[in-house]
Amino acid sequence: MKVNTMAEMMMNGESPEILFWVGCAGSFDQRAQKITKAFASILDKVGYKYAILGKEEACTGDPARRAGNEFLFQMMAYQNIQVLNGYGIKKIVTTCPHCFNTLKNEYPELGGTYEVIHHTTLLQQLIDEGRIKLKEGGSFKGKKISYHDSCYLGRANNIYEAPRKVLEALDAELIEMKRCKTNGLCCGAGGAQMFKEDEPGDKRINIERTDEALATGAAFIASACPFCNTMMTDGVKNREMENEVGVLDIAEMIAASME
C-alpha cells in the first residue's frame, strides 16, 4: 500500500477526500505507530482517498496550551493553519482526541476552520455504510471488552457513543467500568501530565484507572487515544497482567477483524 502525503497528491494533481492528521504520538511513539498503521490500513482497504501532511505536520500545541504556554501554542497553531489552509484542507480525521479537540474547537477562531472528525466516528460511519466488512467470528467475538473513555473525546466533546457502537460491531461483550462516560476517570496523561513526573500523591492515576478496568474482568481494554493507550498499557504491566489483558485501540481491533 501507499501512504500519500498532501505534497505528493498535489504534485499528481489529485486531492484527497480527507486529511489524516496523525499527531505526534501516532508519528513517533512506537506503540502509537501501530495504531496509526492500523487506521491507515483500514482507510486503504475500504478505498478511502486520504493523505497525510508527512513532514509538514507539527504538534497542534495542545500540551503547550494546557501547560500554560500560550505563546508556543499560538506559534504552532499559526504554522499548522498556514499549511492546512495552503492545501485548502476541508476535512480532517485524527486518531488523537487531543489533536481532534484542538483542530476542531480551538483553530477556528485562529483562522483554521475544517470539518474535523475523530477516527472512531469515521469507523462507525464506515461500518454503518457497509464499507468496513467484518469477519464472521472475528477474534473479539464474545470477548469481554471494557472501553476507557478519553476525556478529550468524552467530556470535552461529548462523544461517547461512536466508540461503543464500533465495539458492538465486533460482537464482543461490552462491560462498562464503574466510572464511565460522563463520569469516566482520566488516564492521567492530559493537561501535559504525560510529559512530566506526577505531583506527590499516594497512587498514580493510570494505576487507579487500570485497577478499575481490571476489576471488570475484561480481556481487552479498548482505548481511542494514543496517550490513554500508553497509560493503560503501563498500568497493566505494572499490575503484571499483560499476558491476560490486552490494551488495544479501537482502530487496531477493527483492522484485525476486517475481511
Place this chain on the structure above:
Amino acid sequence: MQYVQQALFVLLSAAAIWLFTKKAGEIRRNILLGKDEDLSDNPSLRFKNLLLLALGQKKMFKNPLVALMHFVIYAGFIIINLEVLEIVLDGLLGKHRLFAPLLGPLYNWLINGFEFLAVGVIFVCVVFLCRRNIIKLKRFIHKDLNGWPRSDANYILLTEIILMSLFLTMNATDQVLQANGNEHYHQTGSFFFSNLLTPLFIGDSNSSLMAIERTCWWLHIAGIFAFLNYLPYSKHLHIMLAFPNAYYARLEVPGKMKNMPAVQNEVLYAMQPETAPTDAAPPARFGAKDIFDLSWKNLLDAYSCTECGRCTASCPANITGKLLSPRKIMMATRDRMEDVGRNINVNKHFVDDSKSLLHDYISIEELRACTTCNACVEACPVSISPLEIIAELRRSLIMEESNAPQEWNGTFSNIENNFAPWKFSPDDRDKWAEEMNR
C-alpha cells in the same frame, strides 16, 4: 401593644433588608473586580440552562436519591417562603392569618401543603446532618472543610430544622387557641402535622399559648431575616447565585480553552510584521495572577460554590492523593475576594497587600497536578468551572514567571524545535508511512 409590635416588625424588616442589600452590593462589587467578559449571547439557550440546571437541578440527579432529598429541602424552602409573605403582611398590618378569610378552604389546603414540606425539610436535614457527621461521607470529612466551612454546613442544616419546628409549633398552638374559641385566632380547619403536636399544649392557659404562638412567630420571621443575612457569609449563598451562574454558564464545548487574542496577535505580528500596528502595546498581563485577572464569571463561580465537593470527589488528582482539590480552588478564590473586599472597605480602594491568588492562596503544586480532564466541570451541579481558573493561573506561572518543571521546559523546546513534544527528528515524522510503503 399592637402598634408597638407593628413598629418593631417594620424596624426589624428594614434593618434586615438594609443589611442584606449592603452586603449584596459588596459581593456584586467584588465579582465585578474581575475582567469583563460578554456572556449575553444566545439568551434562549441560557434561559434553558437556568431552568434545567438551577431550577430543575438536572446535574443533582446523577444520584437520584440525594437529588430527591435535596429537592425536598429546596422546594420546601422556596414554597414555604410563600407563607413568609403572609407573615410579613400580618406583621406590617397587625393582622393575624390575613389570607385565611380570603382564601377560604384553599388556605387550609395550602398550609397543610406547607406543613407537609416542613416535615420533609426537617427529615432531610436530619439525614443530611447524619451524612456529614455520622456516616462521614468522604467529601464531607475532606480536609478542605476543616474549621469554619464544616460548621457552616451544620449551622445551615440546624437553622432549617429550627425554622421549620417553629413554624409547626406556631401552627399547633394556633389550633389549640382556635379550639379554645379565642376570637383573634380565625378558624382555619385542622392542619395535619401540627395537629399531632397539639396534645403538648392542650391544658395550657390561653395567655401562655399566645405567648408561645407569638414567640414562635417572631422567632420564625426573625430567624428568616437572620438567615438571609447569614447567606452572604456562607456557602449557602448558592441558593441565590446558582441561578445567575447557570444562566451565564459557558455554552462552548468544555474542551475548548479560552483564546488569548493578545498572544495570538503577538505571534501574528512576529510572523507577518507588516500586519503589526505601529502603536501596538503589549498586553499588561498574561494569564491570571490574582482575582483581578480572572473573568467576572470565575468570581461569580466562587461565590456560587456550596462546597459540596462533587468536583473534588471526581478529580483524578485528588482521588490519587495529590494536593489539588477543585473545591479548594473555588474556596481559595472566594477567600481572596473576601480579603480584597475587606481591604477595599477599609481603604476605599484596593491597596496592595503584597499577596495574590497565585502562590498565597493557591500553590504551584496544586496547579501542576491538574490533568484538564473536565471531571470537576462535569460534576458541578451549579455550572462552576474550577478548570478555567486553574488554566489561567497556569498561564501566569509559565508566561509571567517562566515557572515550569524541568521536564516541561524540555517539552516546550522540543515542540518549538522538533515540532513534537519528544526529541525526535522532524524528518522521521512519516517514517511509519515509509515502512508501510515498502
